[in-house]
Amino acid sequence: MAKWGMVIDLDKCTGCQACTTACGMENNTLPGENWQDVLYYNVGTYPNTTMKWFPRPCMHCEDPSCVHVCPTRATYKTEDGAVLIDWNKCIGCKYCMIACPYGVRFYTDEKPLLQPALQDIFPSNGSRHTWNPPYKSPHEDWTKGIGIQPRGVVSKCTFCYHKVSRAPAGVADLDEDDPNTKEFTPACVRTCAPKARYFGDLDNPNSRVNKLIQDKRGVRLLEHTGNKPQVYYLGEHGTVPEFTRPKS
Amino acid sequence: MKNRIRFREIEANRGFWALLALMGTLIGLAALAFFYLKIYGHVATGMNNQIVWGLPHVFAILMIVAASGALNVASIGSVFGRKVYKPLAPLSGLLAVTLLIGGLAVLVLDLGRPDRLIIAMTHYNFKSIFAWNIILYNGFLVIVALYLWTLMERRMNRYSKPVGLAAFLWRLILTTGTGSIFGFLVARDAYDAAILAPMFILMSFSIGLAVYLLTLMAAASGNNRPIGHHIMNRLKNLLGIFIAGVLYFVVVFHVTNLYSEQNAVASRFILAGGTEHTTIFWLVYVVIGSLLPLAILFAPQTAGNPRAIGLASVLTVIGGAGLLYVIIIGGQALPLQLFPGMEVSSSFADGQVNAYTPSLPEILLGVGGVALFVAMTAVAMAVLRFLPESLADDKLDPHYSAESTQEEAAAKA
Numbered sequence: 001m002a003k004w005g006m007v008i009d010l011d012k013c014t015g016c017q018a019c020t021t022a023c024g025m026e027n028n029t030l031p032g033e034n035w036q037d038v039l040y041y042n043v044g045t046y047p048n049t050t051m052k053w054f055p056r057p058c059m060h061c062e063d064p065s066c067v068h069v070c071p072t073r074a075t076y077k078t079e080d081g082a083v084l085i086d087w088n089k090c091i092g093c094k095y096c097m098i099a100c101p102y103g104v105r106f107y108t109d110e111k112p113l114l115q116p117a118l119q120d121i122f123p124s125n126g127s128r129h130t131w132n133p134p135y136k137s138p139h140e141d142w143t144k145g146i147g148i149q150p151r152g153v154v155s156k157c158t159f160c161y162h163k164v165s166r167a168p169a170g171v172a173d174l175d176e177d178d179p180n181t182k183e184f185t186p187a188c189v190r191t192c193a194p195k196a197r198y199f200g201d202l203d204n205p206n207s208r209v210n211k212l213i214q215d216k217r218g219v220r221l222l223e224h225t226g227n228k229p230q231v232y233y234l235g236e237h238g239t240v241p242e243f244t245r246p247k248s
Numbered sequence: 249m250k251n252r253i254r255f256r257e258i259e260a261n262r263g264f265w266a267l268l269a270l271m272g273t274l275i276g277l278a279a280l281a282f283f284y285l286k287i288y289g290h291v292a293t294g295m296n297n298q299i300v301w302g303l304p305h306v307f308a309i310l311m312i313v314a315a316s317g318a319l320n321v322a323s324i325g326s327v328f329g330r331k332v333y334k335p336l337a338p339l340s341g342l343l344a345v346t347l348l349i350g351g352l353a354v355l356v357l358d359l360g361r362p363d364r365l366i367i368a369m370t371h372y373n374f375k376s377i378f379a380w381n382i383i384l385y386n387g388f389l390v391i392v393a394l395y396l397w398t399l400m401e402r403r404m405n406r407y408s409k410p411v412g413l414a415a416f417l418w419r420l421i422l423t424t425g426t427g428s429i430f431g432f433l434v435a436r437d438a439y440d441a442a443i444l445a446p447m448f449i450l451m452s453f454s455i456g457l458a459v460y461l462l463t464l465m466a467a468a469s470g471n472n473r474p475i476g477h478h479i480m481n482r483l484k485n486l487l488g489i490f491i492a493g494v495l496y497f498v499v500v501f502h503v504t505n506l507y508s509e510q511n512a513v514a515s516r517f518i519l520a521g522g523t524e525h526t527t528i529f530w531l532v533y534v535v536i537g538s539l540l541p542l543a544i545l546f547a548p549q550t551a552g553n554p555r556a557i558g559l560a561s562v563l564t565v566i567g568g569a570g571l572l573y574v575i576i577i578g579g580q581a582l583p584l585q586l587f588p589g590m591e592v593s594s595s596f597a598d599g600q601v602n603a604y605t606p607s608l609p610e611i612l613l614g615v616g617g618v619a620l621f622v623a624m625t626a627v628a629m630a631v632l633r634f635l636p637e638s639l640a641d642d643k644l645d646p647h648y649s650a651e652s653t654q655e656e657a658a659a660k661a
Contacts, residue, residue, distance in 0.1 A: 032297075039586065039587075041587050054586075054587075056586075065433075065434065065435060067375075068373075068375045068376060069375075069376050069377070069378060069432075070373055070376055070378075071368055071372070071373055071376045071378040071379035071382065072364075072367050072368055072371040072372075072373065072379075073371050073372075073373040074367075074371075089364075089367055089371060090360070090361065090364075091359050091360065091361050091362075091364045091365070091367055091368050092359050092360015092361045092364075093359055093360070093368075093378065094300040094301065094360070095376070095378050095429075097297070097300045098300060098301065098433060098435070098436065098580065099433055099435055100435060101434065101435035101584065102584070102586070103298075103584045103586070106297055107290060107295075107297055107300060107360065109289030109290050109291060109360075110289075110290060110291065110296055110297055111290075111291050111296060112291075151289055151360075152289070152359075152360030152361040153360055153361065154360075221586065222586065225434050225435060226434070
């Protein structure tokens with residue numbers, strides 16, 4: 001069984017937010033419910049400052065605090081490393097949202113970010129969904145938190161589990177340029193114009209993600225929390241100094 | 249001859265029915281607020297994706313914490329063998345149950361999917377402190393119900409000590425669990441502190457005792473059962489000690505935080521951030537909720553005055569609510585420190601101090617929980633005998649007359 005992980009090269013990332021848009025389209029998320037987002041931050045002191053950016057999906061941690069705190073086991077970790085939410089079990093207590101150190105969880109019936117609100121333009125018409133968009137993901141599966149979100153629960157990035165989980169067994173990397181794996185590659189990875197994102201099996205020593213982590217000294221965000229993210233970041237120029245290097 | 253204490257129901261007089269009518273109205277408004285929130289979702293609240301626990305949580309945790317502390321009086325009587333408190337123990341047990349039910353009602357109705365409560369009862373994640381709390385709350389209700397039985401049924405009186413001890417230990421664990429909901433959260437700099445668990449225990453002692461005193465005084469004045477000065481003095485001294493204890497823990501919590509750069513951010517934000525949380529902390533909690541009641545309870549001019557003790561109790565509850573507001577909402581208002589020391593922005597409000605203004609439905613839901621507690625307590629006291637017929641010192645404490653006579657003689661000598 002693979003242990004899926006992502007590598008994001010901050011030297012290549014242009015902060016264009018194409019990943020954010022692709023994620024929203026793929027997963028029918030509402031504006032503001034950005035399962036994938038790009039953070040901007042300033043380094044240095046005026047006048048010698050630089051703006052940098054940092055793409056942030058769910059980290060699908062090895063030891064996720066959201067899974068630990070969920071009282072009903074609605075948030076769970078799959079054998080292949082993804083952290084998912086069973087919308088049938090979520091009671092909407094939102095403890096996971098407070099427990100996540102990365103701020104990548106969303107409550108589905110929040111205030112609309114834009115006006116007019118898309119929920120009003122495409123109302124759910126009495127269904128249990130938050131809205132009724134013209135395009136709907138054909139892979140709806142509430143046990144995995146995939147599809148248009150129901151009301152009163154928490155949602156988050158699934159690593160596009162509806163694609164990734166159908167990948168051929170034993171494959172080391174999922175790549176847009178490989179015709180055999182293209183369809184199984186997460187939307188944010190496929191759409192990334194500068195090819196700053198890589199997706200593959202962290203347990204496979206021959207995977208490109210593993211080699212990149214080793215060769216380019218991949219780092220993880222907020223290591224001190226002990227969550228052990230499965231999303232690694234590369235890039236000498238983009239790397240945040242507070243990151244800690246993995247021991248291996 | 250043994251001085252047997254008689255218990256009697258409170259009178260269902262005009263004041264009683266007026267109280268029930270008021271509480272019924274508030275409960276009705278809370279029910280409307282609940283359905284309104286269920287129809288429109290959290291859009292109708294002040295909560296957002298950053299402040300996910302709002303005012304209803306403050307009300308709920310205030311009542312849950314108070315429930316544990318309301319049992320103080322019973323515990324002192326049963327566990328620590330102070331006989332003078334034993335006649336006051338049934339009311340203590342009753343308040344523990346009604347406060348907890350009121351708090352849990354608010355907590356459950358504020359869930360995204362309260363209709364799935366059965367899932368919370370049947371799918372336990374034993375790694376989750378939240379799931380542990382579900383067991384602790386339900387267990388507390390059962391143990392206190394048993395405890396009340398041993399207190400109120402003469403044949404069961406002999407079991408009141410072991411059951412009282414079990415209830416005492418259970419409530420310590422319960423409040424530890426409630427404090428640990430926040431204490432275990434490594435992700436948030438404002439939480440992530442083991443001291444929150446004992447701090448919540450002390451908070452339960454002070455808020456619970458204040459609620460107990462207020463209920464006792466209200467029931468006594470509404471039924472012409474004057475409370476003896478001796479017992480009131482004991483209770484008010486105890487309240488003062490608990491208020492000072494909470495203040496001590498809060499000081500230690502922030503001083504400890506200020507030693508480490510990571511957690512200092514959180515304490516600086518609360519203590520000197522300039523937001524409403526700073527005002528609430530200093531004005532509502534420190535001044536109104538701690539220093540003022542301490543002054544009222546121990547100043548020679550006001551010490552022992554029942555009205556002053558009542559005022560101090562009200563201020564203690566207000567201060568406790570203020571402290572919980574700052575802990576729960578202030579802790580979420582502080583943005584996540586993804587890149588410490590740097591200015592961060594995103595489309596998800598990263599790097600910003602998160603704003604929260606409670607909406608009317610949230611306020612009504614929380615107030616409804618309090619009204620539910622008051623109504624249940626009043627009805628229970630009118631139906632069952634929770635309060636002694638007389639609350640005079642010589643009735644509650646058979647040794648009081650002799651003691652006071654000796655003290656007076658010694659003073660004269």
